[in-house]
Amino acid sequence: MTKSFYIILTAVAATAVSFLIGQWAGRSLALTKGLLARQIHESFCHATEQYDTNKTNLFPALFREELNKQELHKLMFRIDTVSLNDPKTVQRNDIRYFADYERLFNERHTFVYPINDTQGIYAYIINPRAGYIGRLLYYFFGTVIALIILAICIRKQINIIKRQDEIARIREDFSYAMIHDMKTPLSSILMGARILRSGKLDKMPEKKEKFFDILEEEAEHLMALTNKILTISKLEHGQLLLEKNWIPVRPMIEELTQMFTAKTDKRVTFELNIEKENIFADEEYLKEAVSNLIDNAIKYSKETVDIQITSCMYNKFIQIKVKDNGIGISLSAQNHIFDKFERASASRNAVNGVTGFGLGLNYVMNVTRSHGGYVSVESQEGKYSEFTISLPLPTEYEITV
Template sequence: MEIKHIRWIAVVGLIAIVELQYVWLVNTYKLTKESIQMKGEELFPEAALQEVFLRVSKTKKDSTVTMNVNFDAEKDMESMSNPGQWLMSYMHVSFQEIALKDFNRDVSFVDLDSIYAHMLDSIGFPAVVASCIVDSTGRVMRSSSQLDIHGKGVLRTSPLPISHDGTRFLQGVITNPYRVIFRRMTLLLLATVLIMVLVIVCIIYQIRIIVRQDKIAKLREDFSYAMIHDMKTPLSSILMGTQILETGKLDTQPEKKARYFRILKEEGEHLLSLTNKVLTLSKLENHQLKLEKDTCCVRSMLEDLAEKYKAKAVKHIVYKWNLQADTVYADEELLKEALSNLIDNAVKYSGDEVEITFSSGKFSNEYYIKVHDTGFGIPLKDQSKIFEKYERASAADRSRYGGSAGFGLGLNYVLRVAEAHGGRVTLESIEGEYSEFTIYLPNREDAIDKTCLNTNK
């Protein structure tokens, strides 16, 4: 399955999970809202009853309250399905009328709101409440605040009758239901967010693993192809040279015979160098290679490499020198091989003539060695991944200019060697103009005083 299909499947699955979470939260919200509504309905009549008792108790202590219960069987037959509820409602209305008519005390909204809010808070609903008196049509006659009780942002209790003639009703209002709801759902919301974050992280992690596995598979394929391609030519040369030498035809031509032996040796060394490079890279990546650091002469290393590539190159090479630091503290063998890779790239990826400039010096607490060439340069889109292992992204473009596709180990080797020394590598390049690689190595104070024998060029 292609990566893009896996990503689409992951996106669809994530959308489905988000949708399920949304449905779950909406249903939970509705249930919480219904729970608050139900608790408000249950507690408001009790709060109203406590308020009327408190109102009556504020009158003279020697007051006597007389209450008659009038029951009309035909009129109140439907209400008698729940006698207890009917009796409590009747008594509540009677108390309200007695307080108003006999004691001239109407509903105290301040006391009612305080009692109602305290009751809600005691069961875990810290609500802001209001109350009002409405008529049979729902029109507000009096209220404890200027709040629109018919608005969408409030929860209202059912009208509670406070007069036997059905003209006055008491109604409670929760003015901040959403805050109460979300406060009740705090843990649920946090759990949902954590679950969603965890799911998203897991999905992204799984996709990254799949992408990485796909990349590893492609790298394995590229490695096999590149290894075979890079070994085919020297192996063919060795086999062909061996067959010619076995025939004995060159026994009478010692110079030609020596030339064939030299070719066989060079090709064998090339294969050995490639094998050692792969093994060294593996050790560097696994931090298993022990570096043998010492003071290295920069000029002598570069001069040896310059002569080597100038002798075997078929193109014209011009070297320029700007060495301000003669020594660095490093593993000479690994550093020399890294510099060799940079020079090899400069020669490969250039035209019929190339100019290579070597520079060295000290910058801050680091020593640097630069290899600047006037080759084809590296496209900007490839510069961010040019140091990756087996990277041959721009091989096709380079081949058009006569460059070699390469095996894709050289620059990764340079990076690994620099990192093993605690240093770094930087690249500056403009396509079609130049490339400049800089190896930075940490400063070593005790290496500065040491001298290095070198030949001035």
């Protein structure tokens, strides 16, 4: 749900709470015991007047009709007879005003309607509280529900604001890291271009060629980073078209191991266990994904690096696993290492002196998902990390196409 949705829902819930609390408080003040007694008295008086007019009507039915007019549908009563000689009885025609009835009622007198010279009838209310508490329950529960919705909406908005603040912080860190990481190759390119333009290396062809190599490497580094960002954006928006085919795993892995052995300053040993020789995928993007995993394995390991690369079959998925003997990843960090612009932890970077934007694992995740697969990690701090790319077997439609 979006922030705007919760803002609107919060406004609706707050309005409902205000209305219900107002109704609840207003009716709590209005529906007092005294008001209830007045409504019952008036209903009884009106019923007796109608009964005097037409005695063929049943008095209980007349009294119920009058109670319903006062919205006292839930009140239950019974009509009893009482002797007019009882000192506690007060006849209907002896009372003119409600104040008289209220005083006599509080003095526990019985308000009766005479039906002959010796007897009268009176109404006994069985459940007087239902006249005012029953109605309030609806408003009470409605208020509670509205308050719960309001609390949930406020909490959601707080979480959204916190997440937006976190995203803003991540973007700020990303911008700083990008500027810092791009500064070095740009400086190298600028410096090399100035030296080459000056003509100082015209008589030193070997150094001149080395400067050209540096310029090319730095430009390729910037281009690779740019392409990776653009690829992630396309993958996230479903705009990247994959060209999937059966590709041999061993040549792809061997090419990557040779490349990383040549470019790294660490002592790296690769152990290959290729059980599944072919995999159905887009070779370019899968190769880049595996390259990111190998690169991380080297970055987050000590000076001597042992990397095991395995391809195997598991539950109709072809898996490529990259396992190192590095510093590992904590359980808490494993929850967000695939997030965009995130690294496992600040301390992890600081200890190893690793720079970058945290795009590698997010790229791996998006490439794997675009193939209909998934990526997982298993790790123990100080021992190892193992990343697994799992890609599904092709459907008949994919094979024919």
